[in-house]
Amino acid sequence: MGRMFDLVGRLIAGLQKPANCEPFTPNDLTGLRDTLRPGDVLLVEGKGRISGSIKYLTQSTWSHSALYVGPMAGVATDGEPHVLIEANIDEGVVSAPLSKYLHCQTRICRPVGLSEADCEKVCRYASERIGLGYDFKNVVDLMRYLFPWPVAPRWRRRTIALGSGDAGRIICSSLIAQAFDVVRYPILPKITHVESQTSWRETAEIRHSSLYAPRDFDISPYFMVVKPTLARGFNYKDMHWADLPEVHTGQVTLAPEIEDAIAEVA
Secondary structure, three states: OHHHHHHHHHHHHOOOOOOOOOOOOOOOHHHHHHHOOOOOEEEEOOOOHHHHHHHHHHOOOOOEEEEEOOOOOOOEEOOEEEEEEEEEOOOEEEEEEHHHHOOOOEEEEEEOOOOHHHHHHHHHHHHHOOOOEEOHHHHHHHHHHHOOOOOOHHHHHHOOOOOOOOOOEEOHHHHHHHHHHOOOOOOOOEEEEEEOOOOEEEEEEOOOHHHOOOHHHHHOOOEEEEOHHHHOOOOHHHOOOOOOOEEEOOEEEOOHHHHHHHHHHO
């Protein structure tokens, strides 16, 4: 059965197309580079068939995730250092430059309060997994888990084998979830309320890493969404609107559309 699901996963993965992203607002590579910190999770909106399925099943914009670890010594593409670690279908776990997702819609999710020592452990864990293969069976399992079958979620979860069981294979969100599990940093833990005659408290239980999807970092109450435009300082008064005149050094410069309209009238 495991081999069958692995084969199905490979067939589904074969339908994937390279991402052809068109962000609502173009990414500023300098802005991203200045904003990202080691330990940040970069979410990406892919455009392939599998990406569309993941976005539909999770009701989210995000279909891929990568961990920012900072410049890696001796690893570069066209002179640009690799700063991301990710697991992708074509190559497994690899490092990548930031410009790889310059033309994609992205979101930065930052773990709040993560200590410097634990951040180093998270980044080291991911770095040490470079070279692992991609877990195609986990693709099928994740889709089975997310698909709205007409059974209770707890029973649906029990019918899933949680990936291939091969320690040499992994998917993108599982890789990052495992890295944060090393330092017990929460993403979306299962919270249980424990009551007794004298006290009441909450206990957290870590979910299996294979059940995480990219959107979980976005909706996690423990990760903060960081937007480069706002992080670098934003003043709406500095916006240049096409239908309003621009003022430069005391002179009024009309927008091109207004100048064309005046020329036609003249």
